Amino acid sequence: MKRLEDRVAIVTGAGRGIGAATAIRLAQDGCRVGVLDLKEEFCGETVQAIREAGGEAIPVGCDVTDAGQVERAVEQVVSHFGRLDILINNAGVTRDNLLFKMSEDDWDTVMDVHLKGSFLASRAAQKYMVQQRYGKIVNISSNSALGNRGQANYSAAKAGLQGFTRTLAIELGPFNINVNAVAPGYIVTDMTRQMAERIGMDFHENQKLAAERIPLRRVGQPEDIANVVAFLVSDDAGYVSGQVIYVNGGSR
């Protein structure tokens, strides 16, 4: 029997990057997956990869900043698969700029996707988890929660997610719901590609420079995060809650 046999998960922002790798990994462990992204068509590749490997997944278009869309998306997954056990709040954007150049819109967009999006999805998911007295929520934070030049908005949102995680662990713990956060370091995705482009650096050169400063001397891959998420949502981590696990090759 696979580790997550019969479980049902929702992964937000799962059209690509860390979300896609996580959805695929959870499916490999036996989970049926609601693959959420801004538009249903963005979920196609992830859903196809899961189905081709013999897993079950459905694509769901959903902007996590919109309460109505989030409620409907969660209901769609529950009505299709019959339950909901796992929520991964992964959808994310960056709008980097130094404070004096950061617009109100840059601030609001980042807060809305990371913080409000995680709040809305967790609120919608918890009612099913509380009812069945079982659930796992993992919020994707970041190393940037510790502070990062040009990311006042992102850093504040990712630090906020850590407080959100600890609070949900307290509130939902009595209902047998584990809530944790994973804080990735440098992971090779479109997000880091765009960051390199913004500072006018070749993506491979950017990875090489980053790797030199990381104790394990390599940048991370989406699967490095997916593997830790898969552990946290399994019953092997049944007594782990309210924690923030940094997955960053040993960086500070």
Ligand code: NDP
């Ligand atoms: P990507 O940009 O590759 O993927 C982000 C995904 O989120 C995309 O599929 C995107 O959709 C989706 N998304 C964005 N806004 C919304 C929204 N409003 N509603 C639904 N989905 C949305 O990023 P990563 O895979 O790198 O990042 C995943 C998470 O990991 C993010 O929370 C990020 O902050 C975090 N992280 C990443 C690190 C890294 O080094 N890459 C480091 C630390 C944390 P679309 O395709 O439509 O844009």
